[in-house]
Structure formats: structure tokens, C-alpha cells
Amino acid sequence: MDKVIEVKNLYKLYRVGNSVVRALNGVSFEVYPGEFCAIVGTSGSGKSTLLNMLAGLEKPTKGEVIVSGQHMENLNEDGLVKFRRENVGFIFQSFHLIGTMNALENVALPLSFRGEAKGSRLRKADKMLDLVNLRKHKKHMPNQMSGGQQQRVGVARALVVNPKIIFADEPTGNLDSHTSEEVMHLMQKVVREQKKTLVMVTHDNHLATYADRIFHIIDGEIVRIEDNRQKENSSNLESVGRHGLDGGEEGL
Template identity: 65%
Template sequence: MEQEQQPIIQVSNLYKIYKVGTTKVYALNGVDFTLGKGEFCAIVGPSGSGKSTLLNMLAGLEKPTKGQIVIAGTHIEKMTERQLVTFRREHVGFIFQSYNLIQTMNAWENVAMPLTFRGVSKKVREPKAKKYLKLVGLEKQMNHRANEMSGGQQQRVGIARALVVEPQIIFADEPTGNLDSKTTMEVLKLMRTIVRERNQTLIMVTHDNHLASFADKQIHIVDGKIWKIEENLHPPDEKCEEDNGK
């Protein structure tokens, strides 16, 4: 395989089996797919389908029962917990449904948190955090505390916090689950635009087929198996215009 053809994520024969008494429960039942650098992928399925389990495994938060997960050329299923912590810190950003902001801190301090954990000095981390808040359209809210902001603004802070570490891969678990439909569209477009411009890979878990349609690739998962993989043939911005015109 030529170097430029290397996918950023390769998953093969992935299983996660839980024992409930004497019964085996297959949360993931032989999953295979690849994702390229710069792709926006939605993992979509109903509650209990295995999509969150899959996200947790890709992020190194859960170990597979068997199978392989290769991210940026590294087998993460073979890593120790300490290696996984380092891997996540260096390669991964997270966007959460519940924002996970620290209420007593203002916006830029929340964005700077991952840099603080890395030992980056305040002189460096403050301007960097503010740069990413500008990127997500929050110039005027930099000194606002989390509880002074709307849900949409808090989620934008969450996106800036994920981006500030310049990750190769961003994982978003139901990132618009607490937002109204208008704000959801704004946040989705923002996420998609930013990762495109930076050639980052975004993996979003959602139960909503409409939201999944904004992704370049949709992986539909049911009962721990991939039911189908769809490539999005619509130019997404045209799609947004159509949706807004309804």
C-alpha cells in the first residue's frame, strides 16, 4: 500500500463481549471499516446498538475482546493504560453531549484546560485558547463563565477545547443532543467546516439519521454489527441550503 493511501483508522474483526451470568452479550460482533484522514464520519444507530461502545474503543477508553484497531499506524488494542493516556493526549480531542465545562471558569480558561494538563505556560495557552474561541465565533464571550452562556455557546467552547490541542482525530458523542434544531445545524456546520479546513478526522456518534447525513461517511450499526456504510454523494453545503429552505 502506498504511503498516501494509508487510512488514519483501520478496524478489523472487532468484538466486545460481556458476560451476564452465563450469557454472552455481543456489544460489538465483528466490525470492520477504514476511515481516511480528513473524513467526517457518523456512527449511527439506535440506543443499545453498540455505537458508543465502538466510539469508546476507537478512543482507547475500552479494550476490545478481540480484533484490531490501528490509528495513525499504531495498534492501540495492544497499548497499556499509560500508553493510551499519552496517545489520547497527543492525538485525540473529545466533544461531549453535556459540554463538560467547569462552571467556575470562564470560556478561555475552559478551552485552555487540556494545555494546562500538558504543562503549557499561561503566556502561551491564553492567546492560543482565545484564538480558538475566535474560530468558533465567541470573541465576545471569552471572559464569560459557563453558566452565563447558552447551550449552543457552551458547545462551541467544547469544540474550541477539543481543537486547541490540534488533534488528528476528534470524537463527538451525541454532540448536539442538548441543543435545539437551529443551534444543532449551526454547530454541525461549524464542526464540519473546521475539520475540513484542518484536514482532521471527525467521528460523531448519533442516533439521528438526519444529523448523520451531514457526514462524508455514515456507518450504520445495529445489534453490534455494521448494517451498511454509506458515502455521502450530496455536496453537504447544498444540503444545508436545502434544509434551511424548507
């Protein structure tokens, strides 16, 4: 299977006074199309630096970052901007919605940077707001929506450009636990139904369990990779074993 992201022997060193801090210390991994991957670690573990490298927002000290066949470390600033505009959607912790625009206009905004006609932009934005269950909030301004609703607008805005990859940086960091679960369910649904590749950074081990694979990062090194799909499959089999194929419980 083709890899959508390939990271090879990635280092990022910062000089702080007379000492050198290794934010990333020889990281290597792959992400495949249609996968939901979580990079999980505490503050200062290197997870946000890693996400910035994948998105081409920071240059590595050494190593390779290949995203959709492009070597990010070799692109100049114009090349990176063009690549992100054409291939990447972003979901942020602070929703970054524009307060003077309603939900529909906020979602349509990235398409205006591509020079798309207004009618086409609004049609696509309308469809994306349906997808994230905000049919009744299309004309609402950000200050008329809850945090969870604003983040749904953020998800719709990331999707409207039909990106190959979505990068999510602590996407539930400003939400309560119940709303966080709802947003994670939504992101899972998006990956499955829209066949998107999603890479999320989080400090929350529980939220990371929504991902297909979890990359645990400590002090700039990936210490283990957990595959959740195997767990899901085995728990589904156990469930079938317990309830029998016909006599399953309602709602399973």
C-alpha cells in the same frame, strides 16, 4: 491514501448473568485523513462501545483497532493516556465545562496538562474561540452562555490541542434542533478548514447527513456504509444543470 483509523474484525462481548451479549460483532472499516464520519444507530446498537474502543477507553474482546499507526488494543493505561493527550480531541454530549472558569480558561485547560506556559495556552485558546465565533464570550462563565455557546466552547477545547482526530459523542444531544444544526455546520467547517478527521456517534439520522460517510450500526454490526460526498457531487451537478453556469441563483 493512508488510513488514520483501521478497525479489523472487532468483537466486544459482555457476560450478563448466564448469557453473553455481543456489543460489537465482527466490525471492520477504515477512516481516512480529513474525513467526517458518523456512526449512527439506536440506543444499544453498539455505537458508543465502538467509539470507546477507537479512543482506547475500552479493550476489545477480539480484533484490532489501529489509530494513527498505533495498535490501541496493545497499549497499557499509561500509553493510552499519552496517546490520547497527543493525538485526540473529545466533544461530549454534556459539555463538561468547569463552572468556575471562563470560556478562555476552559479552552486553555487541556494545554495545561501538557505543561504548556500560561501565555501560550491563552493565546491558542483565544484563537480557537475566534474560530468558533465566540469573540464576545471569552470572559463569560458557562452559566452565562446558552447550550449552543457552551458546545462551541467544547469544540474549541477539542481543537486547541491540535489533534489528529476528534471524537464526538452525541455532541448535540442536549441542544434544540436549530442549535444542533449550527453546531453541525461548525463541525463540518472545522473538518474542511482545519483538515481534521472527525468521528461522531449519533442516534439522529438527519444529523448524520452532515458527515462525509455514514456507518449504520445495528446489533453490533455495521450493516451499510453510505457515502454522502457522491450525493453532494450529484446534487451540485444537478443544480448547475438547472440554473446554467452563469445564471445560477444568488447564494448558491
